[in-house]
Amino acid sequence: MAPQPVDPGGLRCPGCGRRSKPAEDALVCSACRAPLSYLPPERAPARGQLTGKGVWRYAPLLPDVPPVTLGEGGTPLVESLRVGPRLSLDLAYKVEGCNPSGSFKDRGTTVLVSALAKAGYRVVADDSSGNAGAALATYAARAGLAARLYVPKEASPRKLAQIRALGAELRTIAGPRERCTEAVFEDCAREQDLAYASHTLSPFFLAGLTSLAYELAEEQDWRSPEHLIVPAGGGGLFLGLVYGFLRMAEWGWVSHVPQVHLVQPAACAPLARAFVRGSTHPLPVVPGQTVAEGTRIASPERGTEVLAALRTVGGEARAVEDAQILRALQRLACEEGLWVEPTSGLAVAGLELLATEGVLQSGERVVVVLTGSGLKSP
Ligand SMILES: [Zn+2]
Numbered sequence: 001m002a003p004q005p006v007d008p009g010g011l012r013c014p015g016c017g018r019r020s021k022p023a024e025d026a027l028v029c030s031a032c033r034a035p036l037s038y039l040p041p042e043r044a045p046a047r048g049q050l051t052g053k054g055v056w057r058y059a060p061l062l063p064d065v066p067p068v069t070l071g072e073g074g075t076p077l078v079e080s081l082r083v084g085p086r087l088s089l090d091l092a093y094k095v096e097g098c099n100p101s102g103s104f105k106d107r108g109t110t111v112l113v114s115a116l117a118k119a120g121y122r123v124v125a126d127d128s129s130g131n132a133g134a135a136l137a138t139y140a141a142r143a144g145l146a147a148r149l150y151v152p153k154e155a156s157p158r159k160l161a162q163i164r165a166l167g168a169e170l171r172t173i174a175g176p177r178e179r180c181t182e183a184v185f186e187d188c189a190r191e192q193d194l195a196y197a198s199h200t201l202s203p204f205f206l207a208g209l210t211s212l213a214y215e216l217a218e219e220q221d222w223r224s225p226e227h228l229i230v231p232a233g234g235g236g237l238f239l240g241l242v243y244g245f246l247r248m249a250e251w252g253w254v255s256h257v258p259q260v261h262l263v264q265p266a267a268c269a270p271l272a273r274a275f276v277r278g279s280t281h282p283l284p285v286v287p288g289q290t291v292a293e294g295t296r297i298a299s300p301e302r303g304t305e306v307l308a309a310l311r312t313v314g315g316e317a318r319a320v321e322d323a324q325i326l327r328a329l330q331r332l333a334c335e336e337g338l339w340v341e342p343t344s345g346l347a348v349a350g351l352e353l354l355a356t357e358g359v360l361q362s363g364e365r366v367v368v369v370l371t372g373s374g375l376k377s378p
Pocket residue numbers: 013014015016017018029030031032033034
C-alpha cells in the first residue's frame with residue numbers, strides 16, 4: 001500500500017470528508033452543506049513551540065491568523081473540596097466564567113474575529129442574544145470592527161445590556177428564532193463587507209474551542225481525565241473538547257481520549273433524546289422554558305456530528321429537569337464557593353446523575369466545565 005500523505009490540517013467537512021479552501025469566512029461544505037471543521041496538522045508540532053498563555057499559547061494548533069486578543073483562556077482549574085469527596089470522585093472544575101466577556105465563547109470568538117479581521121471585513125454579524133453575542137460584541141470592539149446582532153423580539157433586555165454596552169448594533173427580528181438566522185444570511189449576501197460570524201457554523205470558532213482541550217491536558221501534566229462533563233445546546237464546546245483530545249491522542253501527547261459527556265435541559269434536549277433512542281440525528285423538539293437558556297437550541301446545526309462524536313469517545317448524553325439544575329447550582333455555590341450561570345448548572349446536575357448511575361466510578365478523575373459566570377444570571 002502506498003504511504004498515506006501527511007495531513008497538513010485545515011478545513012474539512014465532517015459530513016462527507018471533503019477538503020475546503022482555507023477561507024476565513026467559510027461556514028458550510030459546498031457539497032453537502034454540513035458545517036465545516038478545522039483540524040490541526042496530523043504531524044505533531046513540538047510542545048516546546050508553545051509559548052505565552054491562554055488560547056494563543058496553542059497558536060501552532062490553530063488557524064494561522066494575527067490574534068485579536070484580550071487574554072482569554074488560561075482559566076482556573078479548581079479542585080473540588082466537598083462535592084468530589086461526597087461522590088467519591090477526583091473532581092475538578094474548569095471555571096470558564098473567568099474569560100473576558102464572562103463565558104467560554106471567548107475562546108471561539110477570539111479566533112473567529114481574528115480570521116474575519118484578517119480577511120478585511122468591517123462588520124461582523126451573528127444571531128445570538130446570549131453569551132455568543134456578548135463575546136462577538138467584545139472582540140469586534142477590540143478589533144475595531146462594527147458588530148451587529150440579530151435577536152428575537154422576546155430576548156430579555158437584561159441579556160442585551162452587555163451587548164449594547166459594547167457598542168454593538170441590535171436588530172430585533174419578529175417571528176420564530178430561525179428568522180434571525182435567515183435575516184443574517186440575507187444581509188450578508190447583500191452587503192459585501194458584512195461577515196456572518198456564526199458561532200454555530202464557523203470552523204474558526206470551533207477551532208478556538210479546541211484550546212480548552214489543550215489547556216486542560218497541559219495543566220494536568222498531559223494526563224487526560226477519565227471523564228469530562230459539559231452543558232450542550234449546539235454542542236460546539238463538546239466537539240471542541242472531543243476534537244482536541246482526539247488529535248492529542250494521535251500525536252501521543254496524551255495516553256487516551258476522555259469520555260466526554262453532555263447534558264441538556266429536559267425542556268430542550270434534541271441531542272440527549274436522540275442519544276437515548278440510538279438515533280444518529282437530533283430529534284425534533286418544541287423547546288420549553290428552562291433556566292438553562294444558553295442551551296435552548298431546538299435544532300442544533302452540528303447535531304449529527306455531535307451524536308457521531310459521542311459514539312467515538314464513549315460519552316453519554318443526559319437531560320435534567322430545572323429543579324435538578326437549580327439544586328446543583330445552589331450546592332456548587334454553597335459547598336464550593338463557585339457561582340455560575342444557570343446553564344453551567346446543567347453539567348453539575350449531570351455529574352450527580354452520572355455518579356448515581358455508576359457511569360463515573362469511585363476514584364476516577366472528572367472535570368466539569370463551568371461555562372459562564374454567575375454575574376451573567378438574572
Ligand atoms: Zn460535505
